[in-house]
Amino acid sequence: MSGRELSVVEIQERVRAELGRLADVVEPLGSLFAEAGEEISLVGGPVRDIMLGRLQQDLDLTTSARPDVTERLLRDWAGTTWDMGRAFGTIGCRKGPWTIEVTTYRADDYAPDSRKPAVAFGDSLTGDLRRRDFSVNSMALRLVPGEVDAELVDPYGGLVDLAHRTLRTPGPAEMSFSDDPLRMMRAARFAAQLGFEVAPEVVEAMTAMSDRIEIVSAERVRDELVKLVCAPEPRRGLRLLVESGLAERVLPELPALALERDEHHRHKDVYEHTLTVLDQAIALEDRLPGGGPDFVARFAALMHDVGKPRTRRFTDDGTVTFHHHDVVGAKLTRKRMRELRFPTDVTDAVSHLVELHLRFHGYGSGEWTDSAVRRYVRDAGPELDRLHVLTRADCTTRNRRKAERLRRTYDELEERIARLREQEQLESIRPDLDGNRIMQVLGIGPGPEVGRAYRWLLDLRLENGPMEAAEAEAALKDWWATQR
Missing domain, CATH: 3.30.460.10 (Beta Polymerase, domain 2)
Incomplete structure (x- = not known):
């Protein structure tokens, strides 16, 4: 805009x-x-x-x-x-x-x-x-x-302000934001929706009065944040939230990404990387079944690295690690979204994507077995298409050769998923025997043993692919003998 x-x-x-x-x-x-x-x-x-x-x-x-x-x-x-x-x-x-x-x-x-x-x-x-x-x-x-x-x-x-694409308050900005502090969030949202600049005196008032946002309900803040993230230019609005200090009050995980960089610059600027991933996720939304804007995919892109500040470590040789930042980030994301009163299903979807966003990097150059591909699909569940978008968007390297190699490798993974999906109905993978048949084969009644057997059969199905009923029954009996 x-x-x-x-x-x-x-x-x-x-x-x-x-x-x-x-x-x-x-x-x-x-x-x-x-x-x-x-x-x-x-x-x-x-x-x-x-x-x-x-x-x-x-x-x-x-x-x-x-x-x-x-x-x-x-x-x-x-x-x-x-x-x-x-x-x-x-x-x-x-x-x-x-x-x-x-x-x-x-x-x-x-x-x-x-x-x-x-x-x-x-x-x-x-x-x-x-x-x-x-x-x-x-x-x-x-x-x-x-x-x-x-x-x-x-x-x-x-x-005149509209002709100049500028956001200004009708009266003094301090008075306007004192009356309704949510207007500070709306300034960032309109900047993202309309592509307007915010007048310097308005930014100054937002910065001076950012603590006033704390009297606004979490639900109201959440609604403005959703509109901002789903706008055509969310980067513009998010920058304003960070620079004014509002983000410290409503989404502190975002400014926390602006880590102090070590003197040798041995890790990326995580804040700038995150905004770039968000931009790239938006550009890939046409891959999603409903197109865009897609809040879950965008917010997952925004939150995918929020675990890095908590997990950053410098090794003896000066390199930087962020081990388990995916798991930590998922917990932080869930906590923040609960505080902002997001619906449980939205919170679950975004947190799940944050937790899975590194999974592809274990794929290497395509060495995964069919079993590993099945587990990737099973673990992603209904968020698989969004995980494809997030994983592709997370490549921000300027090394063209490396970027092209990652793209080709992920293309190959998606092709393998498509082939297995066609052969095995991956989205509805279940054990080859249901609970009733498990009880009949093992001669047991309802109880926790049935659940254990069901989970073992599911792992077997993921590992080997579909099995004939007789083959599955024989395998189940062998496993049950070892349990007893």
């Missing part, structure tokens, strides 16, 4: 084109609210996105009308409304392809120890715009009754 600055004329042309596409919304809503003696305007993110040529199907509007009036007017126009946001003055509806939310002008008041405002309705559009996070989100297009045209209301210079 980052790129050249935009001209005001170019922005105006986009606005006219998008308003024409919105004619079925802006014309009737402008007339409907005007006839009721109320103002209504497109506001915030949709206005910004109209100017950037990236408008989606969700529209936010603001109005002088109180919620009861808004609800009545929208019901007359759209037929069906919802009011889950009524306490905040928001009434929603659908019209054609558009999801529409209309909110009464707000003039909220924030307590110093909370980011949750005391909701108060305002009486002016300008006052409503002032309470918003950034100037590019503090513009409105006031709907003109019965017309496609709209009047731009921009009291805080959002148009």
Whole structure:
């Protein structure tokens, strides 16, 4: 998304084109609210996105009308409304392809120890715009009754900031971040989503006030982090989190990767390496079944080396080792994701990938047996495609010959997996005998011995591939004799 600055004329042309596409919304809503003696305007993110040529199907509007009036007017126009946001003055509806939310002008008041405002309705559009996070989100297009045209209301210079691709707060940044510290995270997220630069005074306020983020709930921080990581340019936002000190509060494992390098530079800059792995994982997302953005793959790339600071050791000859950083990193990842209240399945998937990210390097030049390949697939489970992406992305060497050798070796491994998958249905590998047959063959009832036998048969299946039932039964009896 980052790129050249935009001209005001170019922005105006986009606005006219998008308003024409919105004619079925802006014309009737402008007339409907005007006839009721109320103002209504497109506001915030949709206005910004109209100017950037990236408008989606969700529209936010603001109005002088109180919620009861808004609800009545929208019901007359759209037929069906919802009011889950009524306490905040928001009434929603659908019209054609558009999801529409209309909110009464707000003039909220924030307590110093909370980011949750005391909701108060305002009486002016300008006052409503002032309470918003950034100037590019503090513009409105006031709907003109019965017309496609709209009047731009921009009291805080959002148009110029958008043209210059800059994030700035409508008022003093310190006041904005004091009111709602989550806006500091949003600055990093919007930088990553839009490719914008953050104004120096905003970065300065973020740095000075980074400790304020601690009053924000873990769930809110998590949601912003997910949006940042899934943005087109997460590196930009992550750098801002680290440089402002916010990362120390919300994801301390990331700045910890900026290890002091030994005087002979005998190990890579782990922080820069990690950001490069993230970039390369994003570039490989088209290999994943759903494409991208894929949070699990990206966050695993971001966290894959977080065990290195804890495991770094200097040997007698001055070289550096990070033994078992995969296992340590998986534990640290799980701990951090639990603290950020990630769902268990997401936490399990990311931690599992971090723990497995070095497994391929035991493959050498392709000496693995079929048994080892089966175990690689079995251990990866449903994360196999993401593990392919992470392993390939983790190659950041500048040595072209080495990089090409690693690529060819992993190509070969994937080809072997594909062949075995076709022959043996690798994803559903099970022992050649089920629990009932195990009990029949051994003459035993339910109990822990059945589980032991099942696991032994599974290892046998992984080692030798599929077996005929009679062969498996004979092997089971031989094994059982040694156990008794």
